[in-house]
Amino acid sequence: MSEPLKIVNTSVKRGERMTLEIPLPQLYTHTPMTMPAHVVRGKRDGPRLFVSAAVHGDELNGVEIIRRMLNLRALRRLRGTLIAIPMVNVYGVIHHSRYLPDRRDLNRSFPGSERGSLASRVADLFMTEIVANCTHGIDLHTGAVHRANLPQIRGNLEDPETERLAKLFGVPVLINSRIRDGSLRQSAADCGVPMLLYEAGEALRFDELSISAGVQGIINVMRGLEMLPPSRRKPPREPFIANSSSWVRATESGILRTTAALGARVRAKEGLGMIADPFGEKETGVVAEYGGIVIGRTNLPLVHQGEALYHIARFDDTPRVAARVEAFQNIHEEGLDTTEPSIV
Numbered sequence: 001m002s003e004p005l006k007i008v009n010t011s012v013k014r015g016e017r018m019t020l021e022i023p024l025p026q027l028y029t030h031t032p033m034t035m036p037a038h039v040v041r042g043k044r045d046g047p048r049l050f051v052s053a054a055v056h057g058d059e060l061n062g063v064e065i066i067r068r069m070l071n072l073r074a075l076r077r078l079r080g081t082l083i084a085i086p087m088v089n090v091y092g093v094i095h096h097s098r099y100l101p102d103r104r105d106l107n108r109s110f111p112g113s114e115r116g117s118l119a120s121r122v123a124d125l126f127m128t129e130i131v132a133n134c135t136h137g138i139d140l141h142t143g144a145v146h147r148a149n150l151p152q153i154r155g156n157l158e159d160p161e162t163e164r165l166a167k168l169f170g171v172p173v174l175i176n177s178r179i180r181d182g183s184l185r186q187s188a189a190d191c192g193v194p195m196l197l198y199e200a201g202e203a204l205r206f207d208e209l210s211i212s213a214g215v216q217g218i219i220n221v222m223r224g225l226e227m228l229p230p231s232r233r234k235p236p237r238e239p240f241i242a243n244s245s246s247w248v249r250a251t252e253s254g255i256l257r258t259t260a261a262l263g264a265r266v267r268a269k270e271g272l273g274m275i276a277d278p279f280g281e282k283e284t285g286v287v288a289e290y291g292g293i294v295i296g297r298t299n300l301p302l303v304h305q306g307e308a309l310y311h312i313a314r315f316d317d318t319p320r321v322a323a324r325v326e327a328f329q330n331i332h333e334e335g336l337d338t339t340e341p342s343i344v
Helices: 061-070 073-077 090-094 118-129 160-169 184-190 208-224 318-328
Strands: 005-007 010-012 017-024 033-041 044-053 079-085 136-141 147-155 173-176 195-202 240-242 244-249 254-258 271-276 283-287 292-298 308-314
Touching: 005 033, 010 017, 017 118, 033 061, 033 090, 033 118, 044 061, 044 208, 061 079, 061 136, 061 195, 061 208, 118 184, 136 184, 136 208, 147 160, 147 208, 160 195, 160 208, 173 292, 184 195, 195 208, 240 318, 244 292, 254 292, 271 308, 292 318
Parallel strands: 044 079, 044 136, 136 195, 147 173, 173 240
Antiparallel strands: 005 010, 017 033, 033 079, 147 195, 147 292, 244 308, 254 271, 271 283, 292 308
């Protein structure tokens, strides 16, 4: 895209780099609110990629991913434009909450309306100022509170460009996820903007593997878009696309002792954990209904009947996926394109 880039009435010229404050509805205390967006525009024209985080205000891994990404020296050779928004739902970040103050889920409020609810207005602003100015997008997420996700890419893999970028990202597991009504992915697709959704880690927690893999994944995508020079390293290995996935739920209420780790290979009828009362007088086993890879798991031992405990994805070749996941989980030992110290 070679036309001028203008966000909140500010023009960003080729070769410029700046932080813009997108005005948001102020707090009832009369305190001004803004959504910060950092724009890096290369000297040469090329794709325009947005990378967003904290659409759900308690999902923080993406905030750190963007901070590290913006400090990369490789951006000096950027072709095209990178627009990074570390906190889309600023209100939720302040309150450690997934939701906006009007109790709505921002990722169910797109494309929004400038005359709608608070969530709808924030969504409309993001679509107008960010998505409308971009050709591609990556949205960074985590699991919910007390629930962790194995690093994975979700997207409409029936779209050739989305599938190409998803495979370039470099995580071993891809989920062909249908687009939900009101989601940012749906609204971006309606605007002709292919978008990846990166899921990794747990809400309100930093996870080094999820963060470092996210930084590397974005770099891989930018190289695939020819926004950055190609790497001398071998390209990411071909990932595996899940045939389907579903949650194993608690059959009883009680205290959960887990025996299946995130990323573990499990077989049909294999035990995943035990649920007991506080005295250990009654115990119930948690059993996998089918074989696959654990891509999501609760981290809270206190569970109610019907609660989601383990998210298992099914593949045609589960042993190969398990081996790839194990290798991937050692990615921090192989060295990434960052000099950041690991978070422990």
